[in-house]
Amino acid sequence: MSSSGWAVDNQAARQGAVAVRLSGVRKVYGKGSGAVAALAGVSAEFQRGTFTAVMGPSGSGKSTFLHCAAGLDRPTDGSVELDGVELTKLGERQLTRLRRDKIGFIFQAFNLLPALTVAQNIALPLRLAGRRPEKAAMAEVVRRVGLENRLGHRPAQLSGGQQQRVAIARALVTRPAVIFADEPTGALDTRTAREVLGLLRQAVSTSGQTIVMVTHDPVAASFADRVVFLADGGLVGELYQPTADAVAExxxxxGAWAVA
Structure with missing residues (x-):
């Protein structure tokens, strides 16, 4: 048992190519005749240093998939392994620590604290973990997202695109094993969305970050290395080196494009 409170095979974690693995994951809500299977035995792997988009029609299980993969929700059956750690065997306190130490999150709604400055919002995950932000690391993350001149501002003083850049920097600053992004460009205009997606793409290409992104937008998906498609709670296909046209097709x- 490591000092962080969960068992880790360090050699396997260093040598393995898989950042996240879901095996036979089922998630059922409700009981008896009212039970609904949001995920119906999904198995998938996400390699380290890759950018994967998850797509599907409304009700396909995308959000449940993301929540189970990130340890935000427990599967009814099956297993989830993240960075060499089996999530389904952890207690709530251990899961909380793992999410804090190994996972970055980016959401459509930004989820910034309005009373904190940009610099404070970026450093918040480190502060919560009892770690002092390293000046060099902070400066590098801030430079990468182009916020050098906004560190003293509060979220209300920023545009939507700038707020999402803060959220990206906050996700990157802990150097997580995986970043999970849930519709990260859903609240942004087209030009700003492309800029944000370019930052995510750069994090993968230049820093070896692993990103799993739920999106409904074929253009957003085209920034990824791979797209996996969900329908009716199951994986129904994948596409490598996607183009927006190929994803839309x-x-x-x-049967999802009209409602996605």
């Missing part, structure tokens, strides 16, 4: 065949 695949979604049309899923």
């Amino acid at each position: 695949r979604m049309t065949h899923l």
Whole structure:
């Protein structure tokens, strides 16, 4: 048992190519005749240093998939392994520590604290973990997202795109094993969305970050290395080196494009 409170095979974690693995994951809500299977035995792997988009029609299980993969929700059956750690065997306190130490989150709504400055919002995960932000690391993250001249501002003084840049920096600053992004460009205009997606792409290409992103947008998905498609709680296909047109075509065949 490590000092962090969970068992880790360090050699396997260093040598393994898989950042996240879901094996036979089922998630059922409700009981008896009212039970609904949001995920129906999903198995998937996400390699280290890759950018994967998760797509599917409304009700396909995308959000449940993301929540189970990130340890925000417990599967009814099956297992989830993240950075060499089996999540389904952890207690709530251990899960909280793992999410804090090994996972970064980016959401559509930014989720910044309005009373804190940009610098304070970025450093918040480190502060919560009892770690002092390293000046060099902070400066590098801030430079990468282009916020050098905004560190003293509060979220209300920023545009939506700038707020999402703060959220990206906050996710990157802990050097997480995986970043999970849930519709990160959903509240942004087209130009700003492309800038934000470019930052995520750069984090993968230049820093070896691992990103799993739920999106409904074929253009957003085209920034990824791979797209996996969900329908009716199951994986129904994948696409490597996607283009926006190819993703849109695949979604049309899923019967989802008109409502996604």
